[in-house]
Amino acid sequence: MSRNLAVHKGEKTVPTENKIRWPVIIEEDKQAVMEVLNSGKLWGPYAPNCRGLESEFAAYVGTKYCIAFNSGTAALHAAVRAAGIGPGDEVITSAYSFLASAVAVLHSNGIPVFVDIDPKTHNIDPGKIEEKITEKTKAIIPVHIEGTPADLDEILRIAEKHDLIVIEDAAEAHGTKYKGRNIGTIGDMAIFSLNTTKNLPGGEGGLFVTNNVEYRGRANMVRMFGEYMEEGEGRSYVAYTLGWNYRTQEMPAAFARSQLRRLDKNNENSRRNGEYLSRELAKIKGLEPPFVPAHSVSNYYKYRLRLKPKELGLDIDPEEFRDKLLFALREEGVDVAIWQTKPLVSNPLFQIKDGYGSGCPWSCPFYNGDVIYSEEHYPATIDLLKNSIIVGSEEYPLFPQKLTLMQQYVEAFRKAFDNIEEVLEIDVSKFRRAGVTGRAEEL
Ligand SMILES: Cc1ncc(COP(=O)(O)O)c(C=O)c1O
Structure with a gap:
């Protein structure tokens, strides 16, 4: 049976040579x-x-x-x-x-x-x-x-x-x-x-x-x-x-x-790319672009895209869906990343409450409060981080990229969502062993 996605040996959507590495040094x-x-x-x-x-x-x-x-x-x-x-x-x-x-x-x-x-x-x-x-x-x-x-x-x-x-x-x-x-x-x-x-x-x-x-x-x-x-x-x-x-x-x-x-010029380019992605990706069922209030000007340092598998009728663990999609998109040549997977309180530093020995600074006699670091107090953060990916990476963020690359990215997203059953077949266990920032080609 012939397959469409690059992860299943189909044709890759985004050619590597169209990407501009950051930082651009002139x-x-x-x-x-x-x-x-x-x-x-x-x-x-x-x-x-x-x-x-x-x-x-x-x-x-x-x-x-x-x-x-x-x-x-x-x-x-x-x-x-x-x-x-x-x-x-x-x-x-x-x-x-x-x-x-x-x-x-x-x-x-x-x-x-x-x-x-x-x-x-x-x-x-x-x-x-x-x-x-x-x-x-x-x-x-x-x-x-x-x-x-x-x-x-x-x-x-x-x-x-x-x-x-x-x-x-x-x-x-x-x-x-x-x-x-x-x-x-x-x-x-x-x-x-x-x-x-x-x-x-x-x-x-x-x-x-x-x-x-x-x-x-x-x-x-x-x-x-x-x-x-x-x-x-x-x-x-x-x-x-x-x-x-x-x-x-x-x-x-x-x-x-x-x-x-060149900061303003790069930011302008980043905004053009971010706004283009938002316009186009909003048309794909199961995706929700980031929201920038009308009174604010963003520089799209990180473009966080929310995933909504339920809109596609999928009853799947959100992190599993995220990782399968991430893997599929990377194989298509899209630079996608995961940045932060949990609220800050989840770091052992806060769970153990020991900064530099003897429980300091929480055990300091001047501190008479009792701050509670409980993950369940942060449902909106947990939900966002489980259900989203970053488009762009540290090597290839949005700021220097050409619009044609963004167009190819959108094409790759469309391809993945048009072939969602192929995405669901992906075994992400190998990818997870490489760590959340591990890149597909390093496996
Ligand atoms: C939100 C935020 N605060 C603080 C920092 C710390 O900056 P630096 O890495 O330059 O120490 C960073 C960056 O990495 C950041 O993203």
Whole structure:
């Protein structure tokens, strides 16, 4: 019997040569890094590329201050410390995020408290925040997940009512907007990541932004061994608080500066691709494209597509359906991925409640709360992560791709859904042994 899908030896839909690998590195990027090497100046808090990146990104976002860090996690940790969060304090964040959103709180001896998501936007559900606020709550970290802004008006209203600081985790949201305002300028502070997968890649790195001079000063102390420095002032080598060495270096800073010049263009391309996929994939029964509110501008950092096997009359375990489809699409040549499979609370770190020994920070005598980390409190997050896949991968995200590739992707989706019985025949046990991020060709 002849079969249609590539997984069953049918013809492959998407040719590999049509894909553009991320990050796209052009001559100017190479020159910028070579100039650093030629100058011999590779490091320093006031080195020209670190300062240049800070001032150019502050101007890009529209904040008074920007400080460059060696990761988004470090920048978030510094923001949490700048907010004065410490032993016994609780900080609210989204149940669906990358670990760093919560870890930055633990590193400050604070306690992360998770709130379930809005199933439509995949962002923290503002309607569920207030029930988690206690007298210990000090801040909210909304995460602009997948590059789509969280509902900041509602979050800020709640924060003001309860006197809480808002730190935007914009690690995934460079160049995005909420109601006409740039993400990064709306909360008290914000951070962005420069890791290579991001729309603004720097190898590794992070950027902290704020309009508040005190927050800037405190975050800078955390970055620099606890030393206090006015902007442009030399080092004193005197520590006033516990700090780390979170500085970035000249080569990644020069590379990120060069990439920043193309961020808007790449984001525009990413939006064009994301919107095209949404229009076309919505026509296929059993698929629900991501929702971007009309007042927001997303950068489609991750394109999360919801699967609805019930619409096809299928009574199948959602993860099994997801994995079968993933396998079928990869064999067709579509870059699809799974990113995060469970809410953050499911990590053993939170189940065991032991960060750095002796149950700290949860066992800290200053903490008199009793946060509960129970998976069943996060049904919307669990449902989303079981029933969705990411279109695009870290190697081949949407931002640099041509529209013709998106057209081929849609064709591959149509083929898979037109031959759904062939998808259902796939044995995913081999694929699962390779791990959720394992690629079909590595089996
Ligand atoms: C939502 C979120 N927060 C924080 C981070 C941490 O950034 P980095 O990897 O630069 O430490 C990331 C990125 O990886 C992220 O996706």
